[in-house]
Amino acid sequence: MAFVSQFARRGLSTSSSLNAKIQEVIVIGGGLMGAGIAQVAAQTGHKVTLVDISQQVLDKSNARIAESIKRVAKKQFKDDADGAGKFIDSSLANMNIATTANEALLTADLVLEAVVENMALKQKLFAEYDQIAPAKTIFASNTSSLPISEIASSSSRPDRFGGLHFFNPVPVMKLLEVVRIPETSDETFDAMVAWGKAMKKMTVDCKDTPGFIVNRLLVPYLMEAVRLVERGDASAKDVDLAMKLGAGHPMGPFELADYVGLDTNKFIMDGWSARFPDEPLFRQSEMLNKMVAENKLGKKTGEGFYKY
Numbered sequence: 001m002a003f004v005s006q007f008a009r010r011g012l013s014t015s016s017s018l019n020a021k022i023q024e025v026i027v028i029g030g031g032l033m034g035a036g037i038a039q040v041a042a043q044t045g046h047k048v049t050l051v052d053i054s055q056q057v058l059d060k061s062n063a064r065i066a067e068s069i070k071r072v073a074k075k076q077f078k079d080d081a082d083g084a085g086k087f088i089d090s091s092l093a094n095m096n097i098a099t100t101a102n103e104a105l106l107t108a109d110l111v112l113e114a115v116v117e118n119m120a121l122k123q124k125l126f127a128e129y130d131q132i133a134p135a136k137t138i139f140a141s142n143t144s145s146l147p148i149s150e151i152a153s154s155s156s157r158p159d160r161f162g163g164l165h166f167f168n169p170v171p172v173m174k175l176l177e178v179v180r181i182p183e184t185s186d187e188t189f190d191a192m193v194a195w196g197k198a199m200k201k202m203t204v205d206c207k208d209t210p211g212f213i214v215n216r217l218l219v220p221y222l223m224e225a226v227r228l229v230e231r232g233d234a235s236a237k238d239v240d241l242a243m244k245l246g247a248g249h250p251m252g253p254f255e256l257a258d259y260v261g262l263d264t265n266k267f268i269m270d271g272w273s274a275r276f277p278d279e280p281l282f283r284q285s286e287m288l289n290k291m292v293a294e295n296k297l298g299k300k301t302g303e304g305f306y307k308y
């Protein structure tokens, strides 16, 4: 079956010469997603710098990455201990951690941010990096829900800007949504798609619409699950069991919300309910807001809808 792409090449071409191949990558934000993205980039032979304001976060993520690489090596090199060892060593050798991007920015091909879901912060970071990074450097965001155009407006390079939306856990999930804004040049878009493939992900092309493809469908589903429980129609445990056994999902909606992080869930809902006040699917949940206020953020704090 052949599909004709709906994505007409609308991007403006850039006069500056871009590296066709992305080899040096900076990942900003060393939390759940940033660590996973940096790990996969290192595993696939890219030189990576993982940047976070918190050294404590970086140390924790480094330990998690080392553990995860071992799991990947075990799977990829089942009966080849020597091959597994080399894979682990070379992956770790490709990775650097830092509390500032400044030095790595001088030669980076790609800066991908995965900091908390906050527009002002993302804009501030790209405005700063724009002053330092060379013209070739592509900027991208891993945002779950914010408009890429608005983030890109803080830089002087909207033609070299796009969305690269990964899924959690990054070492396991095979999809990458590649998002173009009207200004994204064809060269930039092609370089991002090629990088996605070099990261061994399947890519889908997305427009800069709320939630792109996956979250536009996933967020209303998760919110409906919360409302069902808020109304007292079923327990969270039963909803999860029902969706796993009845719909074949690997995790129920509450397990997934805990896995993603309830703070990230709330950032998304805050943004969408403010931006689309008339959309009932994006209405806020009192239960979710209360849990976040109590620091019950899911797996990362040891308690969310479940205890860990």
Ligand SMILES: CCCCCCCCCCCCCC(=O)CC(=O)SCCNC(=O)CCNC(=O)[C@H](O)C(C)(C)COP(=O)(O)OP(=O)(O)OC[C@H]1O[C@@H](n2cnc3c(N)ncnc32)[C@H](O)[C@@H]1OP(=O)(O)O
Pocket (backbone or CB within 6 Å): 068, 069, 071, 072, 075, 143, 144, 166, 167, 168, 169, 171, 172, 173, 214, 215, 218, 219, 222, 223, 225, 226, 250, 251, 253, 254, 256, 257, 260, 264, 265, 266, 268, 269, 288
């Ligand atoms: C209800 C509240 C609502 C709140 C409001 C909603 C607001 C909006 C939320 C929107 C969220 C937005 C987030 C986003 O932008 C996009 C996302 O990322 S959505 C999340 C997508 N992810 C999923 O859907 C994950 C679904 N779960 C799974 O696929 C599996 O459960 C999982 C792979 C996580 C674990 O599998 P499981 O079998 O349970 O466990 P195992 O430990 O056996 O692992 C299986 C397999 O995978 C390997 N593995 C697992 N984790 C890692 C890792 N970190 N690193 C390396 N390898 C890993 C493991 O080794 C196993 O391999 P085998 O070969 O099978 O042994």
Ligand SMILES: NC(=O)C1=CN([C@@H]2O[C@H](COP(=O)(O)OP(=O)(O)OC[C@H]3O[C@@H](n4cnc5c(N)ncnc54)[C@H](O)[C@@H]3O)[C@@H](O)[C@H]2O)C=CC1
Pocket (backbone or CB within 6 Å): 028, 029, 030, 031, 032, 033, 034, 051, 052, 053, 054, 057, 113, 114, 115, 116, 117, 118, 121, 125, 142, 143, 144, 145, 165, 166, 167, 168, 259, 260, 261, 264
């Ligand atoms: N959690 C998930 O399942 C997914 C999240 N995303 C998106 O990825 C982004 C990050 O999400 P998570 O990794 O879950 O968040 P997280 O909270 O685990 O990590 C964010 C990190 O950003 C760091 N940070 C904050 N300010 C910074 C700064 N100025 N410079 C450098 N680092 C800074 C924090 O210290 C923290 O470690 C968000 O935009 C989110 O919407 C996308 C796909 C899935």
